[in-house]
Amino acid sequence: MSQWSLPWSFEPQAYRQWNEDLDGLEDDELVEHYTNQGKQEGRRPFRLTSRGEFAALIPATALALEIGPFASPVLRGPNVRYCDILDTEQLRRRAPEHGVDLANVPAVDYVMPGASLDAIPDQFDALLSSHAIEHQPDLVRHLQEVERRLRPGGRYFVLAPDHRYCFDRNLAPSTIAEVLQAHLEQRRVHTLRSVIEHRAYNTHNDPARHWTDPTPARLDSRQVDLRRVAAAMREHESAAGGYIDVHAWYFNPDSFGHLLELLRGLGLTRLQVERLYPTCRGSVEFWAVLALDPGPAGPWDAAAARPAADWAPPAASSPATPRAGLLGRTLRTLVTRR
Numbered sequence: 001m002s003q004w005s006l007p008w009s010f011e012p013q014a015y016r017q018w019n020e021d022l023d024g025l026e027d028d029e030l031v032e033h034y035t036n037q038g039k040q041e042g043r044r045p046f047r048l049t050s051r052g053e054f055a056a057l058i059p060a061t062a063l064a065l066e067i068g069p070f071a072s073p074v075l076r077g078p079n080v081r082y083c084d085i086l087d088t089e090q091l092r093r094r095a096p097e098h099g100v101d102l103a104n105v106p107a108v109d110y111v112m113p114g115a116s117l118d119a120i121p122d123q124f125d126a127l128l129s130s131h132a133i134e135h136q137p138d139l140v141r142h143l144q145e146v147e148r149r150l151r152p153g154g155r156y157f158v159l160a161p162d163h164r165y166c167f168d169r170n171l172a173p174s175t176i177a178e179v180l181q182a183h184l185e186q187r188r189v190h191t192l193r194s195v196i197e198h199r200a201y202n203t204h205n206d207p208a209r210h211w212t213d214p215t216p217a218r219l220d221s222r223q224v225d226l227r228r229v230a231a232a233m234r235e236h237e238s239a240a241g242g243y244i245d246v247h248a249w250y251f252n253p254d255s256f257g258h259l260l261e262l263l264r265g266l267g268l269t270r271l272q273v274e275r276l277y278p279t280c281r282g283s284v285e286f287w288a289v290l291a292l293d294p295g296p297a298g299p300w301d302a303a304a305a306r307p308a309a310d311w312a313p314p315a316a317s318s319p320a321t322p323r324a325g326l327l328g329r330t331l332r333t334l335v336t337r338r
Contacts, residue, residue, distance in 0.1 A: 008298030042281025062125035083110035106329035117145035137187035163250035198246035200228035
């Protein structure tokens with residue numbers, strides 16, 4: 001596909017609509033407010049309101065592949081295909097163990113040995129993964145495989161958990177050094193470290209509580225439960241190289257975008273972030289659209305994408321602080337009128 005209709009990551013009119021206290025600000029002042037205050041508070045800066053609306057950015061006419069849907073497929077329709085590491089019957093047997101309705105398990109079109117997309121012979125207009133990219137043992141390999149499955153002009157739609165607002169809250173965002181080490185080792189399975197972090201360092205998965213929790217988001221090693229560490233070690237050993245359902249990577253919108261920039265700069269992927277829709281207050285996830293040949297960025301996207309300085313769990317949204325620019329313009333108007 002050559003034409004995609006993707007809302008900007010920052011839309012001034014939408015930001016005004018969601019935030020009545022900002023009604024008097026000009027577009028550039030809205031960007032300033034968002035980068036200095038609104039982003040930290042989790043204010044919504046774009047028109048999309050749900051993961052369903054994000055997925056609907058993929059036209060129904062596009063041939064799409066959803067990666068790892070298990071029992072919660074995001075995409076539906078005659079042009080949608082599904083791939084997973086397990087076949088349909090294996091997924092249905094797992095469903096009761098995870099408390100999900102096996103009737104929601106879609107028919108898997110492609111089984112991926114070793115979680116490799118290269119086992120799929122076809123190409124697609126769009127690929128989508130929902131809470132799957134953080135499970136990939138080798139992130140670079142995954143991105144390169146996505147490239148090979150995309151048709152010219154195709155897009156990769158990613159829904160990923162923000163580590164700050166899920167059970168990964170106690171863990172720091174993954175670094176480029178860790179990503180490169182995994183690729184150098186050509187990892188195909190999760191490391192003992194990933195299993196221990198996932199089993200012994202995790203916490204609750206209530207994003208509403210995380211958004212209002214003022215406590216530091218790090219776990220001191222003295223707080224780690226030794227029994228959980230030992231259980232993780234046994235699990236890793238008994239898996240004997242088999243699949244373990246844990247996270248390998250921890251992202252937030254800023255760290256994810258930065259990692260993609262670094263990997264592209266190193267020549268390890270051709271994918272670029274075309275849109276990055278940050279985590280909004282009360283939510284557990286952010287959304288991204290990756291492309292080999294991205295369209296133009298929104299007029300405010302680069303400014304709004306600046307990382308918020310000294311991130312800390314935000315308090316409830318506070319009224320907008322009067323901007324110096326707005327105050328100055330108002331004074332100039334009054335002087336002119338006099």
